[in-house]
Amino acid sequence: MEMNVDSAVQSVVEAAAIRCVEAAELGVVQCIDDDIKREQEKSAMVQSLLRKGAYPGQRVYRDGDGLVRAEVEGGGSIILPVVYWALAFKEAHGSIWAGHLRGPPTYERLQRMHWWPRMREAVQSWFAACQDCGARKARPQAVVPPLRSVRTGDVCDRWAIDVAGPFPVTAAGNRYVIAAVEYTTRYAVSAAVSEHTAEEITRFLMDKVVLVFGPMREIMMDGAMEFGSCPGLTLSCTWLTRFPTRMLLPCLEIGRRWLKL
Numbered sequence: 001m002e003m004n005v006d007s008a009v010q011s012v013v014e015a016a017a018i019r020c021v022e023a024a025e026l027g028v029v030q031c032i033d034d035d036i037k038r039e040q041e042k043s044a045m046v047q048s049l050l051r052k053g054a055y056p057g058q059r060v061y062r063d064g065d066g067l068v069r070a071e072v073e074g075g076g077s078i079i080l081p082v083v084y085w086a087l088a089f090k091e092a093h094g095s096i097w098a099g100h101l102r103g104p105p106t107y108e109r110l111q112r113m114h115w116w117p118r119m120r121e122a123v124q125s126w127f128a129a130c131q132d133c134g135a136r137k138a139r140p141q142a143v144v145p146p147l148r149s150v151r152t153g154d155v156c157d158r159w160a161i162d163v164a165g166p167f168p169v170t171a172a173g174n175r176y177v178i179a180a181v182e183y184t185t186r187y188a189v190s191a192a193v194s195e196h197t198a199e200e201i202t203r204f205l206m207d208k209v210v211l212v213f214g215p216m217r218e219i220m221m222d223g224a225m226e227f228g229s230c231p232g233l234t235l236s237c238t239w240l241t242r243f244p245t246r247m248l249l250p251c252l253e254i255g256r257r258w259l260k261l
Contacts, residue, residue, distance in 0.1 A: 033067060039081040040068050045117070046079050055117060070115045077115035088114055089126045103127040156213045158183040160220040161205070163196055178204045182213070 040046045049060045050068050059071040060079070069076035080088055092098055093106045101109070107123040116122070127133065160183065165176035174192035178201060181188045189208045193200045209216070 033065065033078075036078060036081065036084065037066050039083050040079065043081040043083075046081055049079060049117075058115075072111070072115055077111065077113065080114040080116050082116075085116065085122065086126075089123065093127065094130065094132065100130065100133050153184065153217065155184045156182055157217040158220065159209060159216045159218075161201070162222065163201070165196065176200075180205070180209055 046068050049055055049070075050062065053060055055070065060068065061071070061076070062068050063076065068079045070079050088110060089106070092109045093100060098106075098109075103124045106127060107120055110123060111119065159180050161178070161180045163176055163178050167175050167177065169175045170192065172192070173194045176193050176196045177190055178193055179188060179190040189212075191204050191208055193204070205219075
């Protein structure tokens with residue numbers, strides 16, 4: 001029974017864009033209880049729910065006015081027949097007072113009065129198909145850091161560090177690779193680790209770079225949380241130059257592409 005109801009709902013959800021157009025062409029701006037009651041009697045979905053008496057998590061019943069309702073949080077909501085779904089969405093999302101809100105606020109507004117199976121999925125599909133939202137609402141612009149030349153300096157003055165993974169777990173339990181590249185000689189140092197954490201990165205810098213080649217003047221890294229946490233910050237505050245934005249790391253990018261092969 002539930003599969004039949006969900007199947008009937010899915011056919012409507014898949015036709016979200018068409019339903020939105022039909023709603024815009026409807027001359028009716030609201031539906032009264034008598035109209036809903038009449039359509040409930042014709043709706044196979046509503047009658048199926050009423051005969052079953054329940055839907056997962058909700059009790060379905062007929063109230064004193066003859067309307068079929070579902071018991072939800074805060075009381076009983078009218079089960080809206082399929083024919084009125086598009087009109088209800090237009091009223092809650094695309095009307096003059098609605099303001100073309102996003103999917104979750106539109107869903108919250110609708111569920112105060114109505115309910116139907118898989119209502120959240122239907123509302124989200126209609127919201128994604130709204131042409132006005134797609135045409136008018138500007139998307140956030142990507143922040144592009146300024147490009148500038150990077151001088152290498154003396155050997156071991158500048159290093160770049162990054163973490164690649166996750167990869168398939170090895171016999172030793174490692175799944176990430178930490179790599180550091182010296183910019184003048186392009187000498188690379190790498191180590192396999194089990195966790196992508198600030199402690200592992202700090203230990204790698206100390207054991208594989210600082211204690212072997214000496215302290216560097218600059219280290220280039222991206223904005224990952226592990227690079228800015230307490231151990232890494234304590235290590236870097238004395239001998240590292242920090243940049244607020246990520247710069248191009250060509251040596252590391254070539255190495256990461258090789259690791260993925």
